[in-house]
Amino acid sequence: MNVFVLGGSKNIGYYAAVRLLEQGSSVTFLLRKTSVFDTDEKIQSYISSGKARLVSGDALNIEDVQKGWEAALGLGNGSIDVVLSSIGSIPDFSFTKGLVLPIPDLCTRSLLNLFRTLPASLRAPAAQPRIIAVTSRGITHAAHKTLPAPLRAFYTYALASAHEDKYGAERVLAHCLGERWTEVEPKEAILPSGWKTLPGFPAEGEYKRILVMRPALLTDGVCKGDESNNGKPPYKAVAGEIKGGYTISRRDIAHFIVQEALQNWSKWEGKGAVVVY
Secondary structure, three states: EEEEOOOOOHHHHHHHHHHHHHHOOOEHHHHHHHHHHHHHHHHHHHHOOOEEEEEEEEOOOOOHHHHHHHHHHHHOOOOEEEEEEOOOOOOOOOOEEEOOOOOOOHHHHHHHHHHOOHHHHHHOOOOOOOEEOOOOOOOOOOOOOOOOHHHHHHHHHHHHHHHHHHHHHHHHHHHHHHOOOOOOOOOOOOOOOOHHOOOOOOOOOOOOOOEEEEEEEOOOOOOOOHHHHOOOOOOOOOOOOOOOOOOOEEHHHHHHHHHHHHOHHHHHHEEEEEEEO
16 A cells, blocks of 8 residues: 555554554655654664655645645555544643644644645545544534543543644535534634635545544553454444543554554445544
8 A cells, every 4th residue: 555644753643654564555754854753763664665755844834735745646656545644733731721732723724735735636536545534532512422521521621722623624524525514613713714615625525535533532552452362452443423431542543543444444434433442
């Protein structure tokens, strides 16, 4: 497979990219700082072998995203099989607003740029790469109600500001999938009016090859999926919503993406996957 990764410098994007590289895939990383991998012997070995390519750029800059697409196409001889967007940032803490993103529309604007710059050769339904976009569990009002009570309180206070960006990303993805949106529209500061008519942005329902990853509260724990003895992963993954459950490790989300979602794509295409222990 030929894979284009945005947000792969660490965490879910990094762990998934390493798994894919280990399985023989080619991976193009769009990175704000390519130096992040200067001392990463594993990634350096794949760069040396030609299986990994680093592109310097910011997903908030539409020209940089276009450059990333072009590099990925070059590595894949004109085709791209998978795009993984797991962009995030380290939030600041505010006593009144909880965890606040330095760039409030980071995920939303990055996704807009990703879809707007989709190369012409990849726009036909048969040529579209599979896109996996990471948001979070409990983002919409309906999904929020399925969270355990302590998590609802924590999300409401600590993550409300950060989740506004994920909410905008969910709106963008629903549009591309052609899903009916029954929630309140995102704030103007996250998703400005006129976004549906931005140059290059797909029409409603024009892009179906999407999986929305909605992990539970993320931890830095080990990958339990690799330790399973009975062939069944130690986490629950459902298309839709699930009641109960609190956390999931970033490594296990990467495990699910590579070992389950991509291996059984017909089961997950066009869905939102909630993954939780």
